[in-house]
Amino acid sequence: MSAASRPVAMRTSSDRGASRVLSNTYQRSFAPNKWNEDDKVNFSHAIPRRLGAEQMMDAVAVATGTKPKVQGLPDDLRSVYLADGMIGEGNDFLKLFGRPKRETACECERTSNVSLAHALNLINGSMIGGAVIDSANEITRLVDRQPDNRKVIEEIYYAILNRPPTEAEIGNFDLGADAKQRHEVAQDLAWALLNSPAFLFNR
Amino acid sequence: MLSIPGQPGATCDGVSRRELLRVGGAGLLGLSLANLLQLEAMGAPATLDAAKRSGFGTAKNFIFVFLQGGPSHLDIWDPKPDAPDNIRGDFKVIPTKIAGVGVSEVMPNLAKVLDKTTLIRSVSYTPAGLFNHTAAIYQMMTGYTPDKVSPSGQLEPPNRSDYPCIGSQVARILPPAGPMLPFVMLPRPLQESNVIGKGGSAGFLGAANDPYYLFQDPNSPLKTEDLALRPEVNQQRMQRRASLLQKVNDAMPDIEKAVSEHALDAYNKKALELVISGRARSAFDLDQEKPELRDQYGRHTFGQSLLLARRLIEAGTRVVQVNWPAVANGNPTIDAWDTHADNFGPLKNLHCPKLDSGLPTLIADLDARGLLQDTVVLAIGEFGRSPKMGVSTSGNSNSAKGRDHWPYCYTALMAGAGIGRGAVYGKSDKTGSSPAENPVHPVELLATVYHAMGIDPHTMVNNHLGQPRELVQAEPVLKLFG
Numbered sequence: 102m103s104a105a106s107r108p109v110a111m112r113t114s115s116d117r118g119a120s121r122v123l124s125n126t127y128q129r130s131f132a133p134n135k136w137n138e139d140d141k142v143n144f145s146h147a148i149p150r151r152l153g154a155e156q157m158m159d160a161v162a163v164a165t166g167t168k169p170k171v172q173g174l175p176d177d178l179r180s181v182y183l184a185d186g187m188i189g190e191g192n193d194f195l196k197l198f199g200r201p202k203r204e205t206a207c208e209c210e211r212t213s214n215v216s217l218a219h220a221l222n223l224i225n226g227s228m229i230g231g232a233v234i235d236s237a238n239e240i241t242r243l244v245d246r247q248p249d250n251r252k253v254i255e256e257i258y259y260a261i262l263n264r265p266p267t268e269a270e271i272g273n274f275d276l277g278a279d280a281k282q283r284h285e286v287a288q289d290l291a292w293a294l295l296n297s298p299a300f301l302f303n304r
Numbered sequence: 305m306l307s308i309p310g311q312p313g314a315t316c317d318g319v320s321r322r323e324l325l326r327v328g329g330a331g332l333l334g335l336s337l338a339n340l341l342q343l344e345a346m347g348a349p350a351t352l353d354a355a356k357r358s359g360f361g362t363a364k365n366f367i368f369v370f371l372q373g374g375p376s377h378l379d380i381w382d383p384k385p386d387a388p389d390n391i392r393g394d395f396k397v398i399p400t401k402i403a404g405v406g407v408s409e410v411m412p413n414l415a416k417v418l419d420k421t422t423l424i425r426s427v428s429y430t431p432a433g434l435f436n437h438t439a440a441i442y443q444m445m446t447g448y449t450p451d452k453v454s455p456s457g458q459l460e461p462p463n464r465s466d467y468p469c470i471g472s473q474v475a476r477i478l479p480p481a482g483p484m485l486p487f488v489m490l491p492r493p494l495q496e497s498n499v500i501g502k503g504g505s506a507g508f509l510g511a512a513n514d515p516y517y518l519f520q521d522p523n524s525p526l527k528t529e530d531l532a533l534r535p536e537v538n539q540q541r542m543q544r545r546a547s548l549l550q551k552v553n554d555a556m557p558d559i560e561k562a563v564s565e566h567a568l569d570a571y572n573k574k575a576l577e578l579v580i581s582g583r584a585r586s587a588f589d590l591d592q593e594k595p596e597l598r599d600q601y602g603r604h605t606f607g608q609s610l611l612l613a614r615r616l617i618e619a620g621t622r623v624v625q626v627n628w629p630a631v632a633n634g635n636p637t638i639d640a641w642d643t644h645a646d647n648f649g650p651l652k653n654l655h656c657p658k659l660d661s662g663l664p665t666l667i668a669d670l671d672a673r674g675l676l677q678d679t680v681v682l683a684i685g686e687f688g689r690s691p692k693m694g695v696s697t698s699g700n701s702n703s704a705k706g707r708d709h710w711p712y713c714y715t716a717l718m719a720g721a722g723i724g725r726g727a728v729y730g731k732s733d734k735t736g737s738s739p740a741e742n743p744v745h746p747v748e749l750l751a752t753v754y755h756a757m758g759i760d761p762h763t764m765v766n767n768h769l770g771q772p773r774e775l776v777q778a779e780p781v782l783k784l785f786g
Contacts, residue, residue, distance in 0.1 A: 221578065225579045299552075
């Protein structure tokens with residue numbers, strides 16, 4: 102049994118120290134196998150976590166080539182750079198998704214749950230909805246310069262999920278030939294990918 | 305009561321599932337067949353004997369007005385004009401629509417609607433250990449006492465092993481018929497000290513049953529952009545997006561499975577249904593109400609929250625919980641009910657004008673629209689306040705004109721759905737310190753609400769570990785049904 106294939110809890114200091122254990126821990130796949138699927142405390146596999154409020158906002162901006170829109174935040178900064186709980190306090194998205202007010206030192210101030218209100222915002226709010234239709238975004242430029250629909254789908258998958266689509270996935274989407282429709286379907290595909298747990302969860 | 309058209313007297317017990325299927329009268333109650341089967345599967349209606357049927361299933365909806373902070377029962381709805389100086393307080397007594405029953409002079413509108421309600425003046429419990437707000441709120445919401453209290457008396461932040469609050473339980477067992485928010489909590493989630501949401505979530509029922517937290521002030525224009533379709537997305541396009549999302553997710557079943565406990569998929573489906581139907585957004589639009597009625601409810605967070613509650617119920621929401629807006633602890637300049645520092649000035653000028661414009665208007669408005677017939681209303685705090693002023697019962701310090709926490713005797717108001725009209729149930733002693741007649745545990749009031757909704761309070765629901773847990777371990781107070 103190699104060190105890496107042993108459960109973390111069974112490893113000893115002879116396995117080149119804690120850093121190696123940690124490194125292995127962080128490399129665990131989120132996909133459980135049949136022996137560890139009910140485990141949530143022994144680091145036998147990764148537990149997906151919802152992106153935090155600022156991470157999510159920044160990730161959508163990076164993936165779509167837009168800027169996070171937070172009042173008081175310079176255009177060239179991401180929302181993780183917000184200096185303290187007072188700045189950007191009026192931002193409803195950050196509030197809803199659990200950016201702490203920093204009233205206490207407790208980590209529990211930050212929330213990472215999912216509820217109907219979150220789903221409503223992601224599905225229908227301005228954060229994702231606005232980013233995908235922004236005429237200055239990457240999707241618009243991509244559809245304009247890339248006549249090959251297959252390549253457009255590939256690029257969108259790369260931008261949002263950091264991987265190419267499978268053949269089956271490419272077959273799921275049809276951008277058509279009409280210029281307006283190509284833009285709309287590309288926007289809608291980006292919207293769907295941004296709303297998938299593959300994007301919204303850290304795994 | 306579950307009554308089947310054409311069969312007078314034939315009620316819930318003794319009607320087989322086959323008969324229900326045949327008669328099909330369930331739609332009148334707003335219950336889908338699936339709900340009925342679900343109820344039946346839990347053994348609810350069939351197990352009730354005739355004596356326990358009084359008031360069963362009279363309510364379709366539930367409005368929970370939670371007066372967080374512990375309002376002073378003596379200075380609102382159980383005045384003691386003959387008690388000694390240090391108990392009586394500053395307010396005079398005024399007569400009400402019920403002969404011989406008085407309320408405090410700071411509640412003139414309440415006095416006019418008491419003929420539609422039942423006051424329960426003998427709510428009482430002895431706390432298990434500490435009686436601070438958090439533990440008391442948890443009990444009032446869930447029917448169970450919390451098991452993990454830190455030495456400071458604070459509870460741990462909410463987690464998925466908590467007991468679910470009553471709204472989540474009801475909305476899960478009786479989901480709304482149409483695409484509507486099942487359970488709305490406004491104008492903010494529960495909060496005590498820095499712990500947000502304890503006792504006010506779906507707990508072990510899972511995230512999908514959490515309330516929709518409005519978290520906005522209904523007295524200012526509400527932002528409900530998340531409930532209406534964006535201008536560039538018409539219905540057809542939203543449907544295309546939904547089907548694309550389905551395809552995207554179907555191609556990654558491993559990830560779907562790994563995040564299944566977050567119920568994102570279930571939420572997305574509900575959210576899509578909601579925005580495509582447009583029903584919720586219109587319910588949140590208080591500008592559709594006459595300005596005079598809005599004035600009557602009161603142009604403040606509490607009043608407009610109650611008006612919004614009525615609109616949501618009309619639009620098909622099953623449960624609305626309105627939390628008293630302020631949570632600040634003991635600050636006499638803020639309208640929080642926790643009046644350690646000064647009870648009378650704030651009550652007269654800050655709290656009671658709001659309570660007295662909002663709550664009575666809600667009762668009268670529901671009644672005028674016929675909604676009170678099938679909507680049960682419960683207004684209560686997590687405890688009352690100490691009859692003696694200036695003494696410490698909870699360990700907090702109190703001024704000479706302040707009152708401390710008092711769970712041993714306080715008052716609740718109930719109305720609607722068969723609850724007695726113009727009744728007073730139970731009686732407190734001469735000083736409002738303990739019940740003199742018919743003590744009622746707050747959890748029995750939760751049981752009464754379940755009962756009114758047509759749900760056996762002893763229905764078993766599995767917790768996060770798969771262990772069966774009763775909704776509440778208490779009996780409904782059947783005498784409350786008039």
